[in-house]
Amino acid sequence: MYCIGCGAEIQTENKDEIGFLPAGALKKKMENDEDLYCQRCFRLRHYNEIAPTSLTDADFLRLLKEIGQHNALIVNVVDIFDFNGSLIPNLHKLTGGNDLLMVANKRDVLPKSLKVGKMTAWLKEQAASRGLKPKDILVTSAKNKADVAELMEAIEYYRQGRDVYVVGVTNVGKSTLINAIIKSASGSEDVITTSRFPGTTLDKIEIPLDEDSALIDTPGIIHRGQMAHYLEPEDLKYVSPRKEIKPKTYQLNPEQTLFFGGLARFDFISGERQGMTGYFDNEINVHRTKLAGATEFYEKHKGELLAPALVNAKLVRREFKVMDKSDIVFSGLGWVRVPQKAIVAAWVPEGVEVVIRKALI
Ligand code: GDP
Known part of the structure; x- marks a missing residue:
């Protein structure tokens, strides 16, 4: 079955891909022997x-x-x-x-x-x-x-x-x-x-x-390196902020860790004590802990204290040497601004990109 508007094969599984028509609508149209348009072409024609x-x-x-x-x-x-x-x-x-x-x-x-x-x-x-x-x-x-x-x-x-x-x-x-x-x-x-x-x-x-x-x-x-692919649908709001982000600055000592819900982790490994700023959706719960026990802490609290949780993914680690004001970017989720020289590590679900870039702000 093909959409007579765009020619895409009709499918009922994925609303973000071409040819989508909700299963109920497809059934009704088949019963009434109506022309088949995918949802996208239908909306285009009517609205x-x-x-x-x-x-x-x-x-x-x-x-x-x-x-x-x-x-x-x-x-x-x-x-x-x-x-x-x-x-x-x-x-x-x-x-x-x-x-x-x-x-x-x-x-x-x-x-x-x-x-x-x-x-x-x-x-x-x-x-x-x-x-x-x-x-x-x-x-x-x-x-x-x-x-x-x-x-x-x-x-x-x-x-x-x-x-x-x-x-x-x-x-x-x-x-x-x-x-x-x-x-x-x-x-x-x-x-x-x-x-x-x-x-x-x-x-x-x-x-x-x-x-x-x-x-x-x-x-x-679709950009597959984005965090959105590792979240439950109801948690997508964390990666599409609707309101102005309020940056939060944390005075961190080396060997401290920040968790961003259960989605990402940031370790300050070594360097001078400094104010590191998180740019994330305002509803993301940021939790500070000691680097030493951070992995056990995550295993114990993911999905509860550290919510939202990841879907079918585990965190993997990448280390960065920061020379000058830089952002450590957790693709799609946000970033941490590191103002001075430091060695840090970023943990994200396997497959999600982490990059270091010149600080935006
Ligand atoms: P497309 O896939 O690039 O066509 O993206 P959409 O137009 O469907 O938008 C994706 C999401 O971003 C939707 O939830 C929009 O409401 C939201 N959005 C789009 N433009 C803006 C904007 O300028 N500011 C904010 N805060 N959200 C936006």
Whole structure:
């Protein structure tokens, strides 16, 4: 069975992947002999609203190559709270010589005191270290109308009459931003059309910008190094903060450990006593203990005192030598800012990325 909108095979298992239709709805449609649309195409047809989808790596690479063959503006949406987890590997190689506009979304989650200029300078440096040279970097919150207006202006300015492809990994807020663009551009008019990416069953969603060009939404790719894949669905709130994060500073002595719920662990192994700052969702319970008994402590208290617990995963350790103000990033969960020289260790579920980077704040 295939969706007659996008051609994807209908499936009832995973709501974030293409072709999803809830089992109940599928049964009803079969009984009534109705046309089969996946949930995404159904919403698109009836509400003019797009829903996020995700793709396999191979399909995603094919899609980026296809984009690379067009003369277009590429808009890459990233999540500023999970910058490392939202980068698309090799984006610069795949998009041809096309111009890139980087949009760092979820600005509302970071402390208000952090200046936009400082953020963009940091983003620029981080992007450059991965071979990306965006024409411009915009910091947005999809919930803020002024930000959406500014984004539309920037797109208009940089696209120079060309098509615009919006790309991003899942969960960065790409759909929310595009829906906001549709709303502000059109009211409730029927503005969206879909068509296939050649050689695939993937639908692309096109929002006309003028007579000859369109803004094209593309499905996202799942970033497997993110913490979200090791949590129960009800615990996902810990990795998608909705409110401004209140950083918490801990004066730590060497040989002390911090637990972030049951999800991650940070050891201060050696160095001068210093204030280390955690940037995590406000509801994450941080627990301080001695390094010496930390492993036993975790085994005894995970899932209770140290909640939320991990699903089907155990913590593995990576050691870092910090030379200068750095963030130790637990991909998707948050980070600890280490201000001075130190040897530290970060523990995350096997498969989750931990990186050290120049401090954002
Ligand atoms: P997509 O997979 O990239 O299309 O992401 P979605 O648009 O579905 O958004 C993923 C999650 O992030 C949803 O829970 C959104 O409500 C939330 N979100 C999107 N934009 C923002 C933003 O600017 N700030 C905050 N705090 N949350 C956002």
